[in-house]
Amino acid sequence: MKSTAAASVPAATGAPGPSASGRRSRPADTAAPRPRRIRRQLVTSPWLFAAPGLAIVGVFILYPFVGTVINSFTDKRQLVEGKYVGLANFRELLHDDMFWIGLRNSTLYVLVVVPALVVLPLLLALLVQKQIPGITFFRSAFYTPVVASIVVVGLIWVWMLDERGLVNAVLEAVGAGKVGFLSDQWLLLFSAMAVTVWKGLGYYMIIYLAALANVPRELHEAAAVDGAGPVRRFLSVTVPAVRSTMVLVAALSSVAAFKVFSEVYLMAGPTGGPAGEDTTLVMLVQRTGTGLTGRVGYASAISVVIFVVTVALMLLVLRADRKEDK
Amino acid sequence: MPTTAKDASVSRPDPATSAPRTRTRRRRVTDENGRRMPVWELALRYVLLLAVLALMIGPFLWQLSTSLKGPHENIFSSPPSFLPSDPTLHNYERVADTIPVWDYALNSLKVAAANVVTNCVGAALAGYALARLRYRGRKAATLVFILAMLVPVEGIIIAQFTTMRDLGLNNTLMGVLLPGCVSALNVLLMRNAFLNLPYEVEEAAFVDGANVWQRFFRIALPAVKGTLAVVAIFAFMGAWDDFLWPLIVLSDPDKFTLTIGLNYLHGTFANDERLVAAGTVIAVLPLIVLFACLQRYFFRGVGEGAVKG
Numbered sequence: 001m002k003s004t005a006a007a008s009v010p011a012a013t014g015a016p017g018p019s020a021s022g023r024r025s026r027p028a029d030t031a032a033p034r035p036r037r038i039r040r041q042l043v044t045s046p047w048l049f050a051a052p053g054l055a056i057v058g059v060f061i062l063y064p065f066v067g068t069v070i071n072s073f074t075d076k077r078q079l080v081e082g083k084y085v086g087l088a089n090f091r092e093l094l095h096d097d098m099f100w101i102g103l104r105n106s107t108l109y110v111l112v113v114v115p116a117l118v119v120l121p122l123l124l125a126l127l128v129q130k131q132i133p134g135i136t137f138f139r140s141a142f143y144t145p146v147v148a149s150i151v152v153v154g155l156i157w158v159w160m161l162d163e164r165g166l167v168n169a170v171l172e173a174v175g176a177g178k179v180g181f182l183s184d185q186w187l188l189l190f191s192a193m194a195v196t197v198w199k200g201l202g203y204y205m206i207i208y209l210a211a212l213a214n215v216p217r218e219l220h221e222a223a224a225v226d227g228a229g230p231v232r233r234f235l236s237v238t239v240p241a242v243r244s245t246m247v248l249v250a251a252l253s254s255v256a257a258f259k260v261f262s263e264v265y266l267m268a269g270p271t272g273g274p275a276g277e278d279t280t281l282v283m284l285v286q287r288t289g290t291g292l293t294g295r296v297g298y299a300s301a302i303s304v305v306i307f308v309v310t311v312a313l314m315l316l317v318l319r320a321d322r323k324e325d326k
Numbered sequence: 327m328p329t330t331a332k333d334a335s336v337s338r339p340d341p342a343t344s345a346p347r348t349r350t351r352r353r354r355v356t357d358e359n360g361r362r363m364p365v366w367e368l369a370l371r372y373v374l375l376l377a378v379l380a381l382m383i384g385p386f387l388w389q390l391s392t393s394l395k396g397p398h399e400n401i402f403s404s405p406p407s408f409l410p411s412d413p414t415l416h417n418y419e420r421v422a423d424t425i426p427v428w429d430y431a432l433n434s435l436k437v438a439a440a441n442v443v444t445n446c447v448g449a450a451l452a453g454y455a456l457a458r459l460r461y462r463g464r465k466a467a468t469l470v471f472i473l474a475m476l477v478p479v480e481g482i483i484i485a486q487f488t489t490m491r492d493l494g495l496n497n498t499l500m501g502v503l504l505p506g507c508v509s510a511l512n513v514l515l516m517r518n519a520f521l522n523l524p525y526e527v528e529e530a531a532f533v534d535g536a537n538v539w540q541r542f543f544r545i546a547l548p549a550v551k552g553t554l555a556v557v558a559i560f561a562f563m564g565a566w567d568d569f570l571w572p573l574i575v576l577s578d579p580d581k582f583t584l585t586i587g588l589n590y591l592h593g594t595f596a597n598d599e600r601l602v603a604a605g606t607v608i609a610v611l612p613l614i615v616l617f618a619c620l621q622r623y624f625f626r627g628v629g630e631g632a633v634k635g
Contacts, residue, residue: 053452064485289484
């Protein structure tokens with residue numbers, strides 16, 4: 001019905017096809033199609049199928065990506081067309097304290113969050129791996145922070161870590177005294193990291209769970225027969241068996257950690273905590289590039305730094321993987 | 327290495343001997359070798375599980391409890407009181423009086439629902455083209471999606487915003503929707519799903535004269551329903567939870583989505599913890615319900631997404 005008409009549209013609009021002649025729509029399910037028809041169908045409709053996806057990805061991902069790189073060499077502003085300024089933006093970055101603060105914080109984020117997200121979810125996966133009664137409930141419960149929006153998670157922890165919030169109330173009740181989680185520059189950053197880890201635990205736990213299911217049980221049995229304890233078995237059997245998954249988790253989490261925005265934005269505020277000392281690179285992009293006077297060119301230069309570091313992180317992780325192989 | 331292999335084969339009979347045990351259908355807690363787990367280990371496991379549970383679920387419950395506490399109850403007490411002494415929905419009414427929270431929820435729902443439809447349709451069509459159809463440029467098209475998947479979205483938001491403004495779509499829900507409405511990751515997920523189908527069935531249909539749309543709708547699509555469900559769920563969750571992009575593209579408070587509205591609520595009424603708590607509960611509850619109903623697709627999505635990513 002509608003399908004035949006749709007299939008013949010691209011030919012009619014002049015899409016590449018072997019021949020424009022012999023175009024005649026007829027119900028395809030009543031008779032075997034002619035060879036010529038099949039061939040045309042095979043050439044035109046694939047592009048029709050892929051067109052919506054290609055258009056969206058092209059216009060809203062790849063074009064802005066290229067645009068970002070080009071803009072980074074201009075002094076374009078939000079409402080003013082820019083002109084080519086060469087490497088001026090990048091030279092300015094070198095002397096911009098805020099940029100170095102952002103780079104420091106985003107890098108610290110990777111250094112703290114990635115090891116935590118490689119190890120803790122693996123331990124959690126081992127804890128929920130055995131089929132003991134009620135384990136499905138625990139698995140689901142541990143996954144809940146993944147489902148919640150980062151805004152919800154951020155605001156929950158803003159209240160938890162508030163000076164008068166639950167954590168401080170408990171600390172005070174046990175006589176430890178209050179801690180200014182959200183007022184000290186460094187405590188703020190580390191609190192945000194903890195929140196990132198808290199939200200990511202369940203996600204990577206599920207990834208590890210799938211990997212653990214593929215560890216041959218014979219290996220564990222053999223190690224047990226040889227007299228290896230649980231810790232030894234973890235280090236000599238489990239870790240090597242899930243190593244490729246660990247690399248995957250490291251790659252995924254390091255790229256995500258370097259691009260951190262929401263947690264810090266919500267917990268430290270739009271300006272990035274005391275004197276902006278908690279600003280991350282993506283926060284800096286958002287702050288510099290938006291608004292009526294937003295410096296699109298300069299923000300794009302920061303974005304280019306983000307691209308480069310992201311690619312470098314991935315290559316680094318993959319390379320570490322290959323080195324361990326030898 | 328060879329010795330472990332030999333040991334493994336020696337201990338093979340173990341699972342075999344445990345087989346009759348499972349056949350008796352008596353519920354026993356066993357480890358992966360089919361041996362019974364000692365009671366102390368079981369107890370230790372439950373203690374640890376409960377501790378982690380408190381850490382992962384506790385903050386949500388605390389938020390819920392705060393949102394239900396009335397204006398006369400001290401929410402800052404130390405030691406803290408976990409249950410509201412006089413539970414009330416008063417704070418939820420106040421959220422609705424302070425910000426148009428139901429309109430925001432509706433905006434979020436619109437974007438999320440549209441995102442589900444566009445991602446399912448767009449990714450299924452493109453995935454099918456990449457997996458099944460033979461045409462020149464297929465490799466190039468696949469490469470386009472792979473490259474798009476690798477682009478760090480956080481880095482291109484400013485250019486996305488200027489593109490959106492050039493199209494006159496900034497500060498609209500359409501502008502919120504468009505950049506992610508057919509995600510490259512989903513296209514590649516669908517491609518993999520289609521590649522895993524046996525080709526013979528479609529070949530037979532082809533010989534019988536089914537055209538490409540018929541093969542797509544009647545044969546291929548029904549066979550990948552599981553992956554399609556994963557795409558749908560993650561599209562919904564992604565749109566509902568998204569923060570950075572709507573924050574940049576929306577400036578008019580009338581058009582806010584729920585996450586941006588919450589950020590606004592927090593920014594303006596930060597000292598009213600009960601109010602913010604009620605707002606967050608409104609935002610998170612739909613997804614927790616969705617998750618509770620469709621768990622296995624959430625978990626499956628993690629696996630498929632990770633293999634791809």
